[in-house]
Amino acid sequence: MSLLNYKCPSCGASINYDPNLDKGACDYCGNVFTLEELEDYAKNNEKEEKDIKTSPEEDNQEEILSYSCDNCGAEVVSNATTSATFCYYCHSPVILTKQLQGDFKPDYIVPFAIDKKKAQETFLNWAKSKPYVPRSFTEASQLEKITGMYLPYWMGDAKTHVNVQGIGTKTSVYTRGDTEYTEYRDYPITAHGDFTIEKIPELAFTQIDRDLVKSVDDFSNAELRDFNMLYLSGFFSERYDIEKEKAEKSIIDQAKNYAQNFVKGQFSGYDNVKKDVDEINTELEKVSYVLLPTWVLTYNYLGKNYVYMLNGVNGMAYGELPVDQKKLALRSGIIFLIILALLLLGGKFIW
Ligand SMILES: [Zn+2]
Ligand SMILES: [Zn+2]
Incomplete structure (x- = not known):
């Protein structure tokens, strides 16, 4: 397993991706560098790519990898799917390049736009607005645990053909004298056309609660960038453990669902809709492997786990709250x- 640790060209300390500057920043000397500058520097100073020994833990069913930190030499342990993490001892960011190559090379990434400070503020504002929250929930030590994580997704574009024809009926009720009349008026209705639904996300990772993630993973307005490892520096990242083929059906279902709702919306003015032709065909145009940014805070209170999640781009949040x-x-x-x-x-x- 080869490791990558972006170094500051000025002082040699670790570089983190800074969402506010959209650049690599050195926490130690404060200098800031563009992606290109850091890549040039890394190329010119390329060390022999040392292959670091990995040893799957024997007594554990789950695959666990251990390697030694490039910075301090301490042993770091990570999950078999982790692609970016930190050294537990010196806290320097570590990128596991093998998890990002070949089949695992992401096509795109949406970098974090919300930094840790902003994520903590958003969480605090939310938690403090709720009654009966235990005090420990909003303590500094708790806030420190908020984690920026890139989650792996399959993201699809689906071409959809819609041809719906039928009769829409409007009903009106009126009274004349003592008699109540119901009047039905029929209108021919039609929805016909082709459209492409873009950026349909499907989580490609089994080790996180799918329903919780679903509540914040709208990235339809986010800008997809070509993948670059620098964006991972200073964050956690995981690679997919759900194959593309498995995700495709769900992406098609999502597209169909969207198209059905769209058609429904077109005919919302009718009290009854009778469809004579009802064709909605969906076909995948392309599916990309994308890393998407999410802030996660987990909290254990009286033996139960609670999770708070924040979309790393638009700040959309979902949280469970313990009650004191x-x-x-x-x-x-x-x-x-x-x-x-x-x-x-x-x-x-x-x-
Ligand atoms: Zn520096
Ligand atoms: Zn270290």
Whole structure:
């Protein structure tokens, strides 16, 4: 396994991708570099690509890889699907290039646009707006755990042919004298045409809760960039473990669903729609392998796990919140007291 660690051309420290500057930044000396500058520097200073020994852990069913950090030499352990991580000891970003080559080379990437600070602020604003949240949920040590992660997706463009024809009926009810009349008016309806639905995302990773991710993974307005490893520096990243062929059916289903809803929307003015011709054909045009950015915060409270997720581009968020039973009890106690006080007051008033 070969490792990549982008080095600062000025001081040699590690470079992280900075979403605000859209450049590589050195935390140590503060210098900032374009992607091209860093690539040139890396090329000119290319070391013998040392193949680092990897050893699948024997007593573990899951494949786990270990290697030594380029920076400090400590042993770093990672999941078999991880493509970018950090050294646990010196915290320098590490990119596992083998996980990004051959079949695993992404076609595109959407780089993070929201940095860690912004992600933490968004989370705080959300959590603080909710009642009964345990205090520890919004502590600094908790916020520190928010993790920027590129998740692997298959992203498809689907060409869709629609030909729907039929009769739409509008119903109106009116009363004349003592009699109620129902009037039906029929109209010929038609929806016909070809369109392409682009960038339909399908998560290509089994090790994360699909439903949770689905609630924030709208990247339809995001700009796809050609893949470059620099974007991973300073973030976690995973490679796919669901094959493209498996994802294709789901992408087609999503496209069909979209087309059906579109047709439904066209005929929404009718009380009844009878379709004589109902053709919706979907065909995949291309499927790309894409890495998409998501902020994830997991939190364990009284033995239960909670997850907060944030789309790394548009800030769309979804979260589960623990409820502090003590705070809740306190609050219901106060409500009870107030009601009791009111009752007593009422009692006094009567007497
Ligand atoms: Zn530097
Ligand atoms: Zn290290």
